[in-house]
Amino acid sequence: MHLCERCNRKLKSRKSIDVGMGPTCKKKHDADLAEVEFNKNQITIDEVMESKTA
Numbered sequence: 062m063h064l065c066e067r068c069n070r071k072l073k074s075r076k077s078i079d080v081g082m083g084p085t086c087k088k089k090h091d092a093d094l095a096e097v098e099f100n101k102n103q104i105t106i107d108e109v110m111e112s113k114t115a
């Protein structure tokens with residue numbers, strides 16, 4: 062039995078099982094990843110700005 066990684070609900074479709082989560086959770090997961098990536102870039106930019114002013 063395959064369960065969604067995010068909400069632990071049963072995965073019905075083959076595609077969801079391949080992804081490891083349902084379509085709704087996949088969207089949320091992708092949004093989370095985008096946010097993490099965005100925050101990483103923010104930190105990098107801040108570091109660059111700091112090193113310039115220092």
Ligand SMILES: [Zn+2]
Pocket residue numbers: 065066067068069070082083086
């Ligand atoms: Zn889910």
